[in-house]
Amino acid sequence: xxxxxxxxxxxxxxxxxxxxxxxxxxxxxxxxxxxxxxxxxxxxxxxxxxxxxxxxxxxxxxxxxxxxxxxxxxxxxxxxxxxxxxxxxxxxxxxxxxxxxxxxxxxxxxxxxxxxxxxxxxxxxxxxxxxxxxxxxxxxxxxxxxxxxxxxxxxxxxxxxxxxxxxxxxxxxxxxxxxxxxxxxxxxxxxxxxxxxxxxxxxxxxxxxxxxxxxxxxxxxxxxxxxxxxxxxxxxxxxxxxx
Amino acid sequence: xxxxxxxxxxxxxxxxxxxxxxxxxxxxxxxxxxxxxxxxxxxxxxxxxxxxxxxxxxxxxxxxxxxxxxxxxxxxxxxxxxxxxxxxxxxxxxxxxxxxxxxxxxxxxxxxxxxxxxxxxxxxxxxxxxxxxxxxxxxxxxxxxxxxxxxxxxxxxxxxxxxxxxxxxxxxxxxxxxxxxxxxxxxxxxxxxxxxxxxxxxxxxxxxxxxxxxxxxxxxxxxxxxxxxxxxxxxxxxxxxxxxxxxxxxxxxxxxxxxxxxxxxxxxxxxxxxxxxxxxxxxxxxxxxxxxxxxxxxxxxxxxxxxxxxxxxxxxxxxxxxxxxxxxxxxxxxxxxxxxxxxxxxxxxxxxxxxxxxxxxxxxxxxxxxxxxxxxxxxxxxxxxxxxxxxx
Numbered sequence: 250x251x252x253x254x255x256x257x258x259x260x261x262x263x264x265x266x267x268x269x270x271x272x273x274x275x276x277x278x279x280x281x282x283x284x285x286x287x288x289x290x291x292x293x294x295x296x297x298x299x300x301x302x303x304x305x306x307x308x309x310x311x312x313x314x315x316x317x318x319x320x321x322x323x324x325x326x327x328x329x330x331x332x333x334x335x336x337x338x339x340x341x342x343x344x345x346x347x348x349x350x351x352x353x354x355x356x357x358x359x360x361x362x363x364x365x366x367x368x369x370x371x372x373x374x375x376x377x378x379x380x381x382x383x384x385x386x387x388x389x390x391x392x393x394x395x396x397x398x399x400x401x402x403x404x405x406x407x408x409x410x411x412x413x414x415x416x417x418x419x420x421x422x423x424x425x426x427x428x429x430x431x432x433x434x435x436x437x438x439x440x441x442x443x444x445x446x447x448x449x450x451x452x453x454x455x456x457x458x459x460x461x462x463x464x465x466x467x468x469x470x471x472x473x474x475x476x477x478x479x480x481x482x483x484x485x486x487x488x489x490x491x492x
Numbered sequence: 493x494x495x496x497x498x499x500x501x502x503x504x505x506x507x508x509x510x511x512x513x514x515x516x517x518x519x520x521x522x523x524x525x526x527x528x529x530x531x532x533x534x535x536x537x538x539x540x541x542x543x544x545x546x547x548x549x550x551x552x553x554x555x556x557x558x559x560x561x562x563x564x565x566x567x568x569x570x571x572x573x574x575x576x577x578x579x580x581x582x583x584x585x586x587x588x589x590x591x592x593x594x595x596x597x598x599x600x601x602x603x604x605x606x607x608x609x610x611x612x613x614x615x616x617x618x619x620x621x622x623x624x625x626x627x628x629x630x631x632x633x634x635x636x637x638x639x640x641x642x643x644x645x646x647x648x649x650x651x652x653x654x655x656x657x658x659x660x661x662x663x664x665x666x667x668x669x670x671x672x673x674x675x676x677x678x679x680x681x682x683x684x685x686x687x688x689x690x691x692x693x694x695x696x697x698x699x700x701x702x703x704x705x706x707x708x709x710x711x712x713x714x715x716x717x718x719x720x721x722x723x724x725x726x727x728x729x730x731x732x733x734x735x736x737x738x739x740x741x742x743x744x745x746x747x748x749x750x751x752x753x754x755x756x757x758x759x760x761x762x763x764x765x766x767x768x769x770x771x772x773x774x775x776x777x778x779x780x781x782x783x784x785x786x787x788x789x790x791x792x793x794x795x796x797x798x799x800x801x802x803x804x805x806x807x808x809x810x811x812x813x814x815x816x817x818x819x820x821x822x823x824x825x826x827x828x829x830x831x832x833x834x835x836x837x838x839x840x841x842x843x844x845x846x847x848x849x850x851x852x853x854x855x856x857x858x859x860x861x862x863x864x865x866x867x868x869x870x871x872x873x874x875x876x877x878x879x880x881x882x883x884x
Contacts, residue, residue, distance in 0.1 A: 294883070297715045298715065299711065299714050299715055299880070299883060300880055300883070301880065318717065319717035320717075322715065322716065322717040323717055327712060327715040328712070329708075329711035329712050329715065330708075330711070331708045332708065332709070332711075332712050333707040333708030333709035333710075333712075334707075334709060335502075335506055335707070335709060336707070337506045337507075337509040337510055338502070338505070338506055338509075342502075342505075346498070346502045347712075347716065349493065349498040350495055350498055350499070350713075350716045350717075350718050351716065351717065352495075352717075378509075391712075394712070395712075
């Protein structure tokens with residue numbers, strides 16, 4: 250379970266995030282939806298502990314990320330914005346590196362990598378160097394890297410950005426499979442169709458505040474709009490979405 | 493395995509597979525110095541040998557006006573070449589380089605010489621050319637010798653003691669020791685050694701910081717449950733390992749170069765065998781972590797490979813500053829200098845080459861100050877990595 254409790258963050262005079270609270274539950278996919286610059290990345294970065302919150306706190310399985318960063322991260326896999334790989338290493342070495350930094354032992358790491366290679370369909374290229382991989386292959390390796398320590402929670406920041414249709418499609422399948430395993434998945438996006446296709450719950454963020462937090466269906470109904478897209482624009486209050 | 497060793501192993505392996513890093517760390521960086529140094533020294537050797545052994549070549553025009561002078565020059569084993577040249581033609585010949593030094597004896601020389609008046613000769617040379625300048629100096633010296641010989645004879649003929657015309661007798665005493673002459677050359681050499689040390693780690697320092705940011709793998713790395721100090725420590729350690737390899741290769745190459753270029757012929761007693769190379773390695777070892785931490789620190793502030801390269805090539809020049817400063821102000825070696833990294837290594841290596849005794853205190857001061865500064869830079873780098881601005 251991933252929890253944001255009254256998170257806020259300022260950069261100089263800009264209030265990037267203010268008083269954001271929501272809960273992403275286990276066995277559900279939660280979408281953080283908002284236009285570019287709404288504060289989604291800042292929010293997520295506080296939740297995986299690379300930014301210190303100005304106020305409030307983020308909890309992973311009830312553990313405060315700020316207070317016990319390492320303990321909280323042990324239950325959390327992270328796929329940051331445009332997660333890059335090491336081109337001169339093989340897919341396996343990329344995954345092993347993160348596993349070893351999570352403190353995993355060699356035997357367990359070997360088992361886990363074999364498991365992930367099978368689950369994500371990476372067996373044909375697991376021992377090839379990443380240089381020259383397709384986008385679909387890259388996202389699989391990045392996801393395997395985030396999941397190597399078998400975390401119950403997964404945060405993905407705009408995972409579909411820059412991916413082609415095939416890669417997006419296989420990513421969706423992978424996320425659904427992870428959800429079926431009972432994991433808690435939180436991902437951000439500015440593309441509504443993506444959220445509608447995947448999420449059990451949607452948190453809409455605009456100007457650093459939570460504007461709506463419900464199921465896609467309920468959000469559409471409450472706004473009285475025909476489609477989720479119209480509802481999104483209605484909730485944001487402006488046709489363009491940002492100021 | 494501790495996290496910093498995991499980071500070390502990954503950086504070591506990843507860069508071993510990168511051709512750019514390998515070429516610069518293990519080939520260009522360490523071999524640049526020895527090759528340039530070998531070329532420089534053998535050129536100096538050829539020049540100085542040419543200076544003392546080869547006879548002076550002189551083109552003379554108007555020999556018929558000064559038979560005495562010509563006989564004198566021939567007796568001094570000057571290789572004379574006789575041509576009939578106008579002043580204009582002589583000027584052009586020297587400028588074009590077809591002749592190095594030209595002596596023209598004008599027609600009035602004979603008459604003025606017989607009348608005991610100053611007899612003019614014209615000497616053409618290019619003072620901007622360092623090689624022919626030496627030949628011109630030698631020609632001038634010979635002419636002056638001839639002149640004073642004639643003057644003494646003239647005074648004696650008139651019953652005057654030639655000693656009256658020599659109010660001061662100057663005795664030149666050259667105190668330069670054979671090794672002293674080598675110091676300038678050795679200054680270059682020790683810098684090349686330090687340069688090889690830094691070049692070895694240059695690309696790894698860039699790749700593990702700015703490279704990490706450029707390929708967008710940094711944020712994922714920073715969101716792992718690993719202390720930032722361990723990440724920085726592992727990266728600096730990997731940089732150190734490449735620097736040590738580069739240093740070893742460079743010193744091996746120097747040993748080879750010195751086998752073919754013997755400095756004794758230049759009047760220098762410096763020599764570099766395996767034993768000296770090992771001492772050099774030990775002297776430079778404390779400089780390695782300092783250089784690695786400095787480059788990692790600087791590269792941590794940059795956003796891209798290109799930007800990091802720009803700043804780090806400046807860092808490569810940093811070790812020259814204390815060495816240059818000390819030689820410009822020709823400071824005498826003092827123990828307090830042993831606290832200045834790069835200068836202390838330079839002085840210690842120079843002492844080893846000159847076979848001077850080395851104080852234990854100096855070695856400890858040099859190693860201690862370099863290691864301490866390296867540690868401080870590493871801690872500062874780790875602190876920078878803990879800041880939120882690292883995300884960029």
